[in-house]
Amino acid sequence: MPESATDIARHAPHPSAVEATAALTRLAQRDEAILPGGIDTPHKWVLYLDKISVSFDGFKALNNLNLYIERGELRCVIGPNGAGKTTMMDVITGKTRPDEGQAYFDGRIDLLEHDEPEIAGWIGRKFQKPTVFVNHTVLENLELAGLRDKRVWPTLVKKTSAEDRDRSDAALRTIGLVEHAARPAGALSHGQKQWLEIGMLLMQNPRVLLVDEPVAGMTKQETETTAELLTSLAGEHSVVVVEHDMEFVRSIARRVTVLHEGHVLAEGSMDAIQNDPRVIEVYLGE
Numbered sequence: 538m539p540e541s542a543t544d545i546a547r548h549a550p551h552p553s554a555v556e557a558t559a560a561l562t563r564l565a566q567r568d569e570a571i572l573p574g575g576i577d578t579p580h581k582w583v584l585y586l587d588k589i590s591v592s593f594d595g596f597k598a599l600n601n602l603n604l605y606i607e608r609g610e611l612r613c614v615i616g617p618n619g620a621g622k623t624t625m626m627d628v629i630t631g632k633t634r635p636d637e638g639q640a641y642f643d644g645r646i647d648l649l650e651h652d653e654p655e656i657a658g659w660i661g662r663k664f665q666k667p668t669v670f671v672n673h674t675v676l677e678n679l680e681l682a683g684l685r686d687k688r689v690w691p692t693l694v695k696k697t698s699a700e701d702r703d704r705s706d707a708a709l710r711t712i713g714l715v716e717h718a719a720r721p722a723g724a725l726s727h728g729q730k731q732w733l734e735i736g737m738l739l740m741q742n743p744r745v746l747l748v749d750e751p752v753a754g755m756t757k758q759e760t761e762t763t764a765e766l767l768t769s770l771a772g773e774h775s776v777v778v779v780e781h782d783m784e785f786v787r788s789i790a791r792r793v794t795v796l797h798e799g800h801v802l803a804e805g806s807m808d809a810i811q812n813d814p815r816v817i818e819v820y821l822g823e
Contacts, residue, residue, distance in 0.1 A: 582644065583608045583775045584629065584660075584745055589638035591624050591799075598624040599635065600799035606745070611771035613786045614779045615810075616796035617820050622779045625796070626747050631656040643744065661743035665750040667730040671723030675714050675733055678722050679705045682737035704740060712736040712766065728759030732766060745775045752785050764788045783821070795820060 584606035591599040599621045606612055616622055627633035628640060631653040640648040642659055669678050683704055709715045712732040717725065722733060731751055738746060748767065752760045760782070768789055770776050780786050786793065790807040795816050803813045810816055 582606055583610075583642065584777070585639070585641040585644070586625070586628070587639045589625075589628055589635045589640065591621075591628065591633060591635045597799050599628070602638070602796075602800050604794065604801065606775050606777060608744075609772045609775055611768065611776045611778070611789060611791050613790045613793045614777060614796060615781070615783070615786060615793060615820065616802070619798075620796035621799040622796055623749075624799075626662060626749065626779065629656075629747065630660060630662050657743075658741065659743060660745040660747065661738035661741055662747040663731075663734055663738055663749060663751065665753055667727075667734045669722040669725075669730055669733050669737070672721060674719050675722055675725070676705055676709070676718040678733055679708050679736055679740055683740035708736040708739050711739060711769070713762065726756075726759070728755045728763065731755070731759075731763065735766065735770075739770075743774065745777065746770065748776065748778045750780055750782075751778065752780065752782050760785055761788075 582605045584604070586602060586604040589599050589602040589604075590597065602621065602625060604614075604625065614622055614625070624633060628635050629648065631648060631651060634649065642648050642656075646659070648656060670681065673681070680701065683701060706715075709718055712735055714725075714729060714732060714736070717729065722730065725733065735746075735748070735751075751767065752763050755763065764785060767776055767778060771791075778786075778789065787807055793805065793807055793810045794801055795803045795810060795813075797815075797819050802819065803810055803816050805813075811821065
């Protein structure tokens, strides 16, 4: 686990918010950031993936994928292993470049023109395994995540401002860890570490949260608390949850997208998805 100041700066999960904001401002002034032909459809969506295809050594991980997420929406994405869920998130966050297709954020920002650090200022991603600084307190983890300048020296000498404390306090309340603020993150339960990492993402003020299998390994009570947390974040944020736990998906689902062989097999309410014969055949089982 990263514990030295150098490691903290190197592994801090997000880039400079100032840089991301500056990039957003530059893009808002560029005609190239608007889709050719004046297409207005993407402007309805905070996240717009259209006809995305990705191949690895001849294998099509994504095959003409279309995904449209509304502002403030909570969307669940499900599908069998190999359906393309991870590759989809890799494209959204700039880790993987598609062979074909378009990817836009907030209706006008072409994600394919930007790298991971820039995109992370707008779209936060939480991986399945929590990555927190175990020897630092919960509060220190939040403060480190909120640093705008991730370089080593600024990290060492940065003093916490009143605004920073307010943001950290707000994050603690949101994730339900106020009473654990002074505890080392390594002493938290698995579920609490997951909530802490969500709080670390919130310190960056992302518009979109991508959350990968958030309840894997959680107790029933932790799972229920996580459902409440993610539901509460929708509205102010757009939340995309990739999950295999169908009981959990049922508890939070407003709209569900089913991926299969790199494309959208079905999309709709949970009731519609559960009764779709195609979904039953390839994923839910007879």
